[in-house]
Amino acid sequence: MARIDIDDVVVTYGGRPVIDGQSMTIPDGCFFTILGPSGCGKTTFLRLIAGFLAPARGRVAFAGRDVTRLPAHRRDCGMVFQDYALFPDRSVFENVAYGLRARHVPESDIRRRVGACLERVELAGFADRLPAALSGGQRQRVALARALVIEPLVLLLDEPLSALDARLAAGMQSFVRDIQRDYGVTTVFVTHDQRMALTMSDRVALLRAGGVEQIASPREIYHRPRSTYAADFLGAANLLAVDPDGIRGEVAQCRLSGARLAAHANGCRPGDAVRLCIREEEARILAPGAGDQGGDNRLAATVTRLTFLGEATRVELRLQGGAALRLIQPNGFGATAPEPGSAVTVEISPGCCLVREV
Structure with a gap:
């Protein structure tokens, strides 16, 4: 687990600032949602935390350690993408094991950890299947297992429920939240869906045109909004x-x-x-x-x-x-x-x- 500090960051695209001097603190073990309309900077903040881009100014820290210039593969983040990004020609087991193999974890540990993780996401009997043989909800759980099996400091969720139909997405909200609580991992969730943000989060950061409009608990931001x-x-x-x-x-x-x-x-x-x-x-x-x-x-x-x-x-x-x-x-x-x-x-x-x- 890790507290995340984003201090006075500036991010530019084509010389134009899209995030200009913004800060936020994500508490250790928190389910933290970055919320806002399209183009407000949600994905930019997520990429900044993941290490896919570096700020022109400012600092990003995990548990007090400056990671601003650290590449993505050394930040100890697990990430679930919107389209899941599973390898279509690899089994469920091999998809989940990918990050462990990249870290040269011993085979016996891989089998133990992947097996335990698949059991936790209720896919223990699906290890040999290919992604094409799975439902959308099952593929989402494979992607979640792959991110969690490496035991990351930070879990990043890039609108992972948006590809699901409304009924399935509603059920997966509770599932994802329960998994996050079990693992206790600091989680950053990006969405434009206000109901998901209110339902799933410990804290919500509402963005507006690259700026932070308000950070508060779901109850506070709903009942005591700071602005129109x-x-x-x-x-x-x-x-x-x-x-x-x-x-x-x-x-x-x-x-x-x-x-x-x-x-x-x-x-x-x-x-x-x-x-x-x-x-x-x-x-x-x-x-x-x-x-x-x-x-x-x-x-x-x-x-x-x-x-x-x-x-x-x-x-x-x-x-x-x-x-x-x-x-x-x-x-x-x-x-x-x-x-x-x-x-x-x-x-x-x-x-x-x-x-x-x-």
């Missing part, structure tokens, strides 16, 4: 213009559509340009008559559209001031959504928060 960019990228967020009346400690008093709202200040200060971030599950429609007495965090609205999602219904509303609001209403136990055109009262959770408008 982070709020909008992670999950379905309503980002509404509000007039903050005052901020005292962690509580912000706001006005929206003529009503008073209390929200989490989320580090915002008076004078900041802000939006109110309301997740779809942080609002609910009150039962008829329940909102007649008024009160804070209650808004009058009109239903404009319903979208059936299976386990829930997305309800789109228009607030009295004209702003649009979306919420999720769970289905089941006889729950029915109000019809389009209905006048309703919406209650907003005080757990919603302000975010800086950047």
Whole structure:
């Protein structure tokens, strides 16, 4: 295991900086996800850690050891590629054994370690098969076994689940996470999929145009995003213009559509340009008559559209001031959504928060 430190790195392509003076720390044994849209620098950071490219400036260290100029084959990293990169003409056993043979490990140790690793990834009976005879999920597990069998300091995962169908990918998320916990290896996972990042990670680094927008736990980055960019990228967020009346400690008093709202200040200060971030599950429609007495965090609205999602219904509303609001209403136990055109009262959770408008 190893802590990874990336300090003030600059990476250029064609003389143009694509990462400019960025830093991040990946704790020892952490499942760390680098998240962001295409072209934001995710793969560049992964290649930097792997040793496939060197920064124009800055430092990369594993467990305090400077590896900035160390070539990839000497960094003790295991890597799982998006397309698995298995040798098609070699058996499962030989694919997994490849890294050990390259390190001149004795044959008896190879057989022991490969056998144990195949058993752990539930492929003990597949050692003699060729990759073409395996399913996508099985090939993914072979690639994972090949990366882990060398007992690396760092495991790098380059969107390894993106080639799987949605159902299989969902099952593999838990499998990969359990394997990582068993081995305790520091893991860097690259993805553009926000749900995977929230589901699998200990820490998430959200990138934006080559820069680090926010690093936090999945729960924190979802419920307390630092910016409108982070709020909008992670999950379905309503980002509404509000007039903050005052901020005292962690509580912000706001006005929206003529009503008073209390929200989490989320580090915002008076004078900041802000939006109110309301997740779809942080609002609910009150039962008829329940909102007649008024009160804070209650808004009058009109239903404009319903979208059936299976386990829930997305309800789109228009607030009295004209702003649009979306919420999720769970289905089941006889729950029915109000019809389009209905006048309703919406209650907003005080757990919603302000975010800086950047």
